[in-house]
Amino acid sequence: MEYPQDMKNRLRRVxxxxxxxIRMMEEDKDCKDVITQLSAVRAAIDRTIGYVVAKNLEHCIRMQAEKGESAEEVINEAVKLIVKSR
Known part of the structure; x- marks a missing residue:
């Protein structure tokens, strides 16, 4: 699967x-501000994981359908990826 540019852009923002x-830490910014930003990064990564899994699932299901095969295994694998990332 070729990763679309928007996926890469999400990770570049993260x-x-x-x-x-890191710059905030080097400038001895307030701990609460650093933690707030860390939480924002975690949320962005979680959303990116969901997006990548969803796009991969979509791609794999289409490939399975083109082959005339069941997508059940692909769906189960995607579910495992989502659960593993938590």
């Missing part, structure tokens, strides 16, 4: 957030 948090 990367920028992490760099910002």
């Amino acid at each position: 990367e920028g957030q992490v760099r910002g948090i």
Whole structure:
């Protein structure tokens, strides 16, 4: 599966957030502000995981359908990926 640009863009935004948090720490910013930003990064990563799994699931189900095969195994694998990421 070729990863779409919007997936990469999501991760680049997260990367920028992490760099910002490091800068905040280097500037001895308030702990509450750092934690707030860390929580935002975690939420962004969780949303990205969900998006990647959903797009991969969509792609795999289409491939299975084209082959005339059941998508049940692909769906079960996607569910395991989502549960594992929690």
